[in-house]
Amino acid sequence: MSEYVPYLIGLVVIAAVAILLMRLGWRHRQGRQADITAPVATPAALNAPLAEAVGQYVCTTTAGDWLDRISVHGLGMKSNAELSLHPEGVLFSRSGAPDVFIPAADLESVRRESGMAGKFVESGGLLVLGWRLGEHDVDTGFRPRAAEDMATLVSAAETLIPDHGAPAPTDDHTAPKKDKP
Secondary structure, eight states: OGGGHHHHHHHHHHHHHHHHHHHHHHHHHHHHTTTSOOOOOOOSOOOOOSEEEEEEEEEEEETTOTTOBOOGGGTTOOEEEEEEEETTEEEEEESSSOOEEEEGGGEEEEEEESEETTEEOSTTOEEEEEEEETTEEEEEEEEESSTTHHHHHHHHHHHHSTTOOOOOOOOOSOOOOOOOO
């Protein structure tokens, strides 16, 4: 048994160093993102929801960079959530994390994706809302528990976009294909 003690100590040290480095990386990311403003507070009263779904809040990332998770203000924490879309905006009621409210005036796009930081699923399995957070464009992902909720969520979210524009094209995160000569 005593012959394994040095190996066990080595493994514990390696694990501790790995955890420390991950924590330092997360703090460094928070420092880089210190200029990102906190989301607005949820209004005291909201009108009846246009659509609702239970699922998973995936995370919020920098718009267009699906791996650059926003770590400040709890926006990077994955959690179970109930998504409700109201005329005033979008509310993510999260379990174990602060709720996130997106005012309708800040919504810029709605699209379906296959993945973003922390979650990859079948094609079009994530609802991604593009919105303005202070001076930053961000994307927030949600995975509904029931697939049949997706069409209702997309339709309701599209009505909230100020210019009622068409949904943004789906980006499957693959390199563009080149035409053969």
